[in-house]
Amino acid sequence: MTMLNERQQLSYIAAQAADARLNVELETEGMTLNIGPQHPATHGTLRIIARLDGEQVIWAEPVAGYMHRGYEKLTEVRTFPQVTTLINRIDWLGSFANEVPFILAAEQLMDIEAPPRAQYIRTIMFELSRIANVSLFLGDLGVQLGAITPVFMAFRDREYVLNLIEGATGGRFHPNFDRIGGLKDDLPKGWIDETKQVMKKLRQFCDEIEDLLFGNEIFQSRTRGVGIIPADIAKSYGMSGANLRASGVDWDLRRDQSLPMAWDKADFKVWTHPDGDSWARCWVRLQETREATKIVDQLVDSIPSGPVMAKVPRIIKVPEGEAWVSTENPLGEMGYYVVSKGDLGPFRVKIRSASFNNISITPWVLKGVYVPDIITILASLYFILGDIDR
Amino acid sequence: MPQPPSSPSWWGVARLSDTSTDTETPALPGDGLREGIVDTLRRDLGEQLIDTYLLPQKDLWVRVASEAWAITGRSLKLQGFDYFCFLSAIDWMPSPFGKGEDDPSAPPAEPDPEAGAIKQGYTGGDTRFQLFARVTDLKRHVSVTIKADVPESLTMPTWIPSYAGANWHERETHEMFGILFDGHPDLRNLYLPGAFEGFPLRKDFPLLSRMVKPWPGIVDVEPMPANDDETPAEGGES
Amino acid sequence: MGLVDRGRMPIPLTKLFNIGRSYSMWVYQWGLACCAIEMGAAFGSPRYDVMRLGVIPLPASPRQADLVVVSGTVTDKMAPAVRRLYEQMPEPKYVISMGSCANCGGPYWDSYSVTKGVDQIIPVDVYVPGCPPRPEALLEGIVLLQQRIKNEDMGAKWRNEEYTSLQKTAARAAAAEQPIVVGGGPIE
Ligand code: SF4
Numbered sequence: 001m002t003m004l005n006e007r008q009q010l011s012y013i014a015a016q017a018a019d020a021r022l023n024v025e026l027e028t029e030g031m032t033l034n035i036g037p038q039h040p041a042t043h044g045t046l047r048i049i050a051r052l053d054g055e056q057v058i059w060a061e062p063v064a065g066y067m068h069r070g071y072e073k074l075t076e077v078r079t080f081p082q083v084t085t086l087i088n089r090i091d092w093l094g095s096f097a098n099e100v101p102f103i104l105a106a107e108q109l110m111d112i113e114a115p116p117r118a119q120y121i122r123t124i125m126f127e128l129s130r131i132a133n134v135s136l137f138l139g140d141l142g143v144q145l146g147a148i149t150p151v152f153m154a155f156r157d158r159e160y161v162l163n164l165i166e167g168a169t170g171g172r173f174h175p176n177f178d179r180i181g182g183l184k185d186d187l188p189k190g191w192i193d194e195t196k197q198v199m200k201k202l203r204q205f206c207d208e209i210e211d212l213l214f215g216n217e218i219f220q221s222r223t224r225g226v227g228i229i230p231a232d233i234a235k236s237y238g239m240s241g242a243n244l245r246a247s248g249v250d251w252d253l254r255r256d257q258s259l260p261m262a263w264d265k266a267d268f269k270v271w272t273h274p275d276g277d278s279w280a281r282c283w284v285r286l287q288e289t290r291e292a293t294k295i296v297d298q299l300v301d302s303i304p305s306g307p308v309m310a311k312v313p314r315i316i317k318v319p320e321g322e323a324w325v326s327t328e329n330p331l332g333e334m335g336y337y338v339v340s341k342g343d344l345g346p347f348r349v350k351i352r353s354a355s356f357n358n359i360s361i362t363p364w365v366l367k368g369v370y371v372p373d374i375i376t377i378l379a380s381l382y383f384i385l386g387d388i389d390r
Numbered sequence: 391m392p393q394p395p396s397s398p399s400w401w402g403v404a405r406l407s408d409t410s411t412d413t414e415t416p417a418l419p420g421d422g423l424r425e426g427i428v429d430t431l432r433r434d435l436g437e438q439l440i441d442t443y444l445l446p447q448k449d450l451w452v453r454v455a456s457e458a459w460a461i462t463g464r465s466l467k468l469q470g471f472d473y474f475c476f477l478s479a480i481d482w483m484p485s486p487f488g489k490g491e492d493d494p495s496a497p498p499a500e501p502d503p504e505a506g507a508i509k510q511g512y513t514g515g516d517t518r519f520q521l522f523a524r525v526t527d528l529k530r531h532v533s534v535t536i537k538a539d540v541p542e543s544l545t546m547p548t549w550i551p552s553y554a555g556a557n558w559h560e561r562e563t564h565e566m567f568g569i570l571f572d573g574h575p576d577l578r579n580l581y582l583p584g585a586f587e588g589f590p591l592r593k594d595f596p597l598l599s600r601m602v603k604p605w606p607g608i609v610d611v612e613p614m615p616a617n618d619d620e621t622p623a624e625g626g627e628s
Numbered sequence: 629m630g631l632v633d634r635g636r637m638p639i640p641l642t643k644l645f646n647i648g649r650s651y652s653m654w655v656y657q658w659g660l661a662c663c664a665i666e667m668g669a670a671f672g673s674p675r676y677d678v679m680r681l682g683v684i685p686l687p688a689s690p691r692q693a694d695l696v697v698v699s700g701t702v703t704d705k706m707a708p709a710v711r712r713l714y715e716q717m718p719e720p721k722y723v724i725s726m727g728s729c730a731n732c733g734g735p736y737w738d739s740y741s742v743t744k745g746v747d748q749i750i751p752v753d754v755y756v757p758g759c760p761p762r763p764e765a766l767l768e769g770i771v772l773l774q775q776r777i778k779n780e781d782m783g784a785k786w787r788n789e790e791y792t793s794l795q796k797t798a799a800r801a802a803a804a805e806q807p808i809v810v811g812g813g814p815i816e
Contacts, residue, residue: 065581066706067661070739072566073590076485077597077738086735092662136665155673173662173760235528237555238474251473251528322511324449324524324535326475337524337535339480339511352476352524360558386661389581582741583705590740599738 030058033371046359046385050366050374057374060366062359067389075349080106080180080316083346087336088174090353091387094133094330096125096165099178102349104259105325105338106180109318113260118182118308123262124195124299125168125177126327127292131202132161133330134289137382138209141282144379145222150213157205160198167191180316182309192300199293206290214283223279227365227377230276237364238357241332242288243381245272246280253328261327266298278380285382317344331355331387355387421446423532427469428452434465441513453513453537456546459521462536463552470527471534474553477523477560479540479567482508482515485593515539519567521546525553540569548573566591637783645782649694649720650774651682656693658713661700663727663760670763683770690716695773697766698750699726701736702743714750720782724769725752728759735759754808761810769810776808 035048050060071090075083087102088095100122107113114122139154162172168187169175177184213219229239234247244251252270254263271287273280318340326335332354339348358381365381366374424444431452432439438458443451454462508518519540526533540546548571549556560571561580568589571577579586588595637645655678659667670676671685678685687693690713702710714723725746728734733744746752753776756769 065579065583066703066709067701068581068703068705068741069701069736070590070741073595073597074736074739076593077600089662089735092665151672152674155669156675159669159673159675172762173666232472233554235473236553238476238553239555249528256531320511322451324533333475335475337476337478337522341484341509348480350476350478350480350522356558357474357476357555360555364554581705586704586741595740597738597740599733599744 035374046378046383046388048362048366048374048378050371052371055370057366057369057371060363060374062362064359064385064388067385069386069390071351071390072349075346077345079344080318080346083349084178085174085176087351088176089386090351090390091133091329091331091334091355091384092173093136093384094129095174096129096169096177097133097327097329098334099176100126100261101325101327101329101334102336102338103178103180104261104327105323105336106316106318106340107260108323108325109321109338109340110180110312110316111319112181112310112312114182115307115310116262116304117186117306118310119260120262120265120299120303121168121183121187121308122178123266124296124303125165125175126261127295127299128161128165130292130330131289131296132158132165134285134292135161135202135205137285138206138213138282138289141379142213142219144375145219147213147216147219150209153205153208153212157201160201164191164195164198167194179309179312181312182307186308187303192303195300196297199297202293203290206286206293210286214286220279222372222376223282223380224277225275226278226373227369227380228275228277229361229365233361233364234276237361239332239361240354240357241328241330242284243281243332243358245270246284247276248272248274253326253333259325259327262299263295265302266295268295278376281380281382315344317342318346326352329354331382331384332358334387351390353387353390355383355385356390359383359388423530424450424534427532427534430469431462431465435461443512450532450534451512451537452534453515453539456521456538456541459538460547460549460551462538463523463549463556466525466534466536467552470529471525473526473528474555475524475526475533477521477549477556477563479519479521479563479569479591480511481519481567481591481593482510483518483593484508513537517541519544519569521563521569523549523556523559543570544568545570545572547571550574565589568592642781642783643778646778646780650777652684653682653694653722653770653774654684654687654692655695655697655770656687656690656713656717657685658696658698658710659700660698660702660706661727661729663699663729666760666763667697667699667726667766670766673763676763676767678767678770681767681770681774690714691718693717694720695722695724695770697724697726698730698746698752699760699766701729701734702746702749703741704743705741707743707749710746711749720780722753722773722777723750724754724756724766724773726756726761726766726769728757731755731757752807754810756810757812765810769808772808772810 031052033050033052035050047063047066048060049063050057052058071086074086078086083102084099087098090098135154135158139151142148142150165175166172168191169177229247231247231249234244235249250270250272255270268291271284271291273284320340320342322337322339324335324337326333333352334354335352337350337352338346341347362378365377369377421444427450428442435454435458438455439452440455441453510520515537517539520537521540522535522537524533524535546569548560550573558580560574561577563569564571564577565579565581566589657667657671671678690696696713696717698710714721725731729736729742730746733742736742737744743749754769754773756765758765
């Protein structure tokens, strides 16, 4: 713990020094560095403007909006079943996970519930999309810190997961598989055996990445103690997911709220890390991928039989009301505030996406760091542009 | 490992898996937890807490007076709601364009006298725009949605002193609804290019592409697997 | 290649150059949204292995690229950057538009902030439809583009002639000028 406090203090001191420097008139000549909007080190089209003093950042600000597609407006002119087609594409690496909270919110308003089998399959697909999402993060992490190989490994093993998703839903990427009241289809034959094998491969992949990347000295020295975010700051910025747990906050919506999903049937550990630095964030994600494979393994063994679709009217009208449902998506807390007026479509949908909050901390956390650390911190915060801009 | 669900209702009692390291929240009958929150808020705000809406064991909505918006933030933070979820606004005016799926060449329908009426959701309201925000207490595992009317001047106090994360959310709300936030350090556009005119999430902002082309998607309502055995009704509800 | 812009080269020589050009394309990945991941899967993953087609997806900047793949949603805020990228590329340059969004706006056809197709900003040679297209579709787009390049007359392109195809008659040349649509006929 003393280590942690020292490190945190150092980061505070650096931040304060940066603050002080802003006020001193005799500063070295500043320089403005523009990264992006298209840069290999940003996941998509985020642009960072940083004002530098030598090598040190004194002020940095991300410029979002290059991927703003107007989801919240478009949902107002779509019907409820059509909305899932759109919101699939918010966090495009874990598409299935985006559908679930919205469907749950609509089901809550209609006061129906998916049959148990559908709940299990939903949870399995949810965790599969988490694996597909985070495995790419683990690969990309290497690229951003200068190691090329992990990304090839990530793409190799991610294909297996995508095959599974494709086998069950018909879509590699944007399955659009969830329906209000259940699922579109049941699982195909032989899918469960294959899933178990793939989960084994994925666990191997995690081990490989751990040896190759996390055990690497360069990687450690570039991430340890870089970009420390204390728990109270993280909470007041609304950071969620692995970023929050890496700051030592034990909060996981899969465990800490009751939803009609099957997470409480599985035995899994919620990992936290006390440090709050880039290393902790990466490490928590690695452990989470492992836990996700375990959840899938446990759930495929115990899927109950039965229908996958509840009785719902053919034309879906959602009764008047407001509902908020959020789930622990690969990137963090993703939630939908759905307001219905009893029409075919929603009246207003507020989309609370995880990356938006996670990235809004960057002006705070980038203050006082050095230029190479910008990339490390952004990589470890892990955002997806569609999830920021919506 | 797999256990049968212990309670018949999924939405009911909070259940924690055995890996929890937190102390369990006892589920109080009648949801005393959320009632306690309302009581504390009422103590802090007095008359300015206008209305509440409570779904036992599920969720809580509280509407406060617009002048009390900033104080509410502080009060919630002191109560332990330290996790900031989101802040946004809602335009309660019914859209004058309908859902835009009609044929634009068809003559406009007769104006409906009811159509223009503004009807707010839970906890009611008096104005067209309402601000709403959600905060969570990570210790007690409870969240609350706060609403407030936005006065004619479209100016509201900022929440940044209580929740630093409100910064970007307020920028977004400003951009999408044109609501100003008193005390916000910089209300620049977050998403749209500088030359963009209008506030997209207001209901009277038209989607121009829909004006020129009818939306074909409304007709293909996919038959649900559960209804396969029934003969499909002609566009009606079954 | 002074020979090319000075005058007409003999056709066999042109064809030889063309084969060289089509199998050494440096492609710049302009990934914008979800489709970028499928493009990454096509270009970066061992399973699809784009380099066996003679395409090198690693240029450091658009100034070294022959081909750009625009994959994903182009927003109005992004459009000037896309335009500028295209202008930075040296001639001869080709554009593949990947995904419904880049083709026509896709699921966001009625959005207020999305450009309805990248072809409103820059000329497009190959359209790859799909949301997202499978990596195989992108590879087919590249193969079709290579076939077109093999039938091009670079001299004509340099001299700004109307048709740049090696086809004999104007009608066939015009047909060969149509943008390629993967898995479909020419655009009506
Ligand atoms: S075409 Fe589909 S997958 Fe591709 S960027 Fe657009 S929405 Fe995403």
